[in-house]
Amino acid sequence: MSLNFEAVAQANQPTAVRTLVPSAFVMVGGTATGVAGRSQASLTDGGKNLTLTGGLDLGFHTFGHYLLAAEVRGSYPLDSGKIVGEKDILGGARLSYETGRLFRPYVDGLFGRGQMTYQNKGYAIGNLLYTQTASNIYAAGGGVELDIAPWISLKADVQAKHWNTPVLQSGSTWSGQVSIGAAYRFGAGQR
Numbered sequence: 624m625s626l627n628f629e630a631v632a633q634a635n636q637p638t639a640v641r642t643l644v645p646s647a648f649v650m651v652g653g654t655a656t657g658v659a660g661r662s663q664a665s666l667t668d669g670g671k672n673l674t675l676t677g678g679l680d681l682g683f684h685t686f687g688h689y690l691l692a693a694e695v696r697g698s699y700p701l702d703s704g705k706i707v708g709e710k711d712i713l714g715g716a717r718l719s720y721e722t723g724r725l726f727r728p729y730v731d732g733l734f735g736r737g738q739m740t741y742q743n744k745g746y747a748i749g750n751l752l753y754t755q756t757a758s759n760i761y762a763a764g765g766g767v768e769l770d771i772a773p774w775i776s777l778k779a780d781v782q783a784k785h786w787n788t789p790v791l792q793s794g795s796t797w798s799g800q801v802s803i804g805a806a807y808r809f810g811a812g813q814r
Contacts, residue, residue, distance in 0.1 A: 642682075642685070643681060643682065643683055644680075644681070644682030644683075644690065644692070644808065645679070645680070645681050645682075645808075645809045645810075646679070646680045646681075646682075646806050646807060646808045646809065647677075647678070647679050647680075647806070647807050647809070648676075648677065648678055648679075648680070648696075648778055648804060648805065648806040648807070649675070649676070649677045649804050649805060650675075650676045650677070650778060650780060650802035650803060650804025650805075651673070651674070651675055651676075651701070651802060651803065651804060652673075652674050652676065652780070652800055652801050652802025652803060652804075653671060653672070653673060653674065653800070653801055653802075654671065654672040654673075654674045654698070654700070654709060654798055654799070654800040655670070655671055655798060655799045655800075656670030656671065656672060656704070656706065656707050656709055656739075656796070656798045657670070657786070657796035657797050657798045657799075658670045658706055658707045658739070658788065658790065658791065658796055659706060670704050670705070670706035670707045671704045672700040672701075672702060672703055672704055672708055672709060673700065673701045673702035674698050674699065674700055674701065674709075674800060674802065675698070675699050675700075675701050676696055676697065676698040676699075676780075676800075676802055676804070677696065677697060678694060678695055678696030678697065679694070679695050679696075680692045680693070680694045680717055680806075681693045681694075682719075685721070688720055688721050688722065688723070689718060689719070689720060689721065690718070690719045690721050691716065691717075691718055692716070692717040692718075692719065693714070693715075693716065693717075694714065694715060694716065694717040694731055694733065695712070695713070695714045696712075696713050696714075696733070697710075697711065697712045697713070698710060698711050698800065703740065703742055704742065705742055705743065706741070706742055706743075706746075707739050707740065707741050707742060707746070708739070708740045708742065709737060709738070709739055709784075709786070709798060710737060710738050710740075711735055711736065711737030711738070711760055711784070712735050712736060712737075713733035713734065713735035713737075713760060713762055714733060714734065714735055715731060715732050715733035715734055715735075715762075716731065716732055717729055717730070717731040718730055718731070719768075725769060725770045726767055726768065726769050726770070727767065727768040727769075727770070727776070728765070728766070728767045729765055729766060729767070729768070730763075730764070730765040731762075731763070731764055731765065732761075732762070732763055733760075733761070733762040733763075733764075733782075734759070734760065734761050734762070735759075735760050735762075736757065736758070736759060736760065737757070737758055737760045737784070737786060738755055738756070738757050738758075739755065739756050739757075739758070739786065739788060740754070740755050741753055741754055741755065741756075741790070746790045748789075748790060753789065753790050756788050756789060756790065758786045758787040758788060759787065760784050760785060760786055761784075761785050762782050762783060762784040762785070763782070763783055764780060764781050764782035764783060764800075765780075765781060766778060766779050766780035766781060767779055768806055773808075773811045774807060774808050774809075774810075774811040775805060775806070775807055775808075776805065776806045776808070777803070777804075777805060777806075778802075778803065778804050778805060778806045779802070779803050780800075780801070780802045780803075780804075781799070781800070781801050781802075782799070782800045782802075783797055783798075783799055783800075784797065784798045784799075784800065785797055786798060
C-alpha cells in the first residue's frame with residue numbers, strides 16, 4: 624500500500640496526488656573500524672565489530688524508474704571486538720532504481736553523529752587516556768533489495784563512513800560496513 628494524499632479543488636476532484644512509500648529494515652553485518660593498535664589502519668586491519676543496523680525509509684518522489692527517499696538508520700555493535708566499538712545514527716537521501724522486477728538497487732548519502740568506545744580500558748596517547756570519542760560522520764553506500772513477497776525483501780548493504788578521532792595521527796579514519804537483512808514495505812501489495 625502506498626499512502627495517497629490528495630488535494631481537492633472546488634469541484635471535489637483531486638488536483639494532485641503524492642504517493643508516500645514507507646519501509647523499515649533490520650540488518651546484521653560486520654564493520655571494519657579502521658582503527659588498529661596505535662596507528663592508522665586499513666579497512667582490513669584492526670578493529671572489527673559485529674553490528675546490528677535498523678532504519679526507516681520514506682519514498683516521496685518518483686521520476687521515471689527512480690524513487691527518491693529520506694532515510695534514517697542507526698547501528699549498534701553487538702560485539703565491539705578488541706579495539707573499538709562504533710555506534711551511530713545517520714540520516715540523508717536514498718535513490719533507488721525501481722526496475723519493476725524482483726530486485727531494487729539503491730545508493731545513499733548520509734550524515735549524522737557517532738561514538739567510538741575504546742576497549743581494554745581505553746586508548747592511551749601520551750598522558751591522555753581516551754575511553755570514548757564522539758564525531759560527526761558522513762557516509763556513502765549502496766545495496767540491493769531482492770523481493771521475496773510484495774511487502775518483504777532481502778537486503779544487502781555496503782557503507783563507507785568517515786569518522787574524526789583524536790587517537791589517530793591523521794585525525795580521522797574510514798570504516799567499512801557490510802550487512803545483510805530484510806526490509807518491510809508498509810502496505811505493499813494491498814489496494
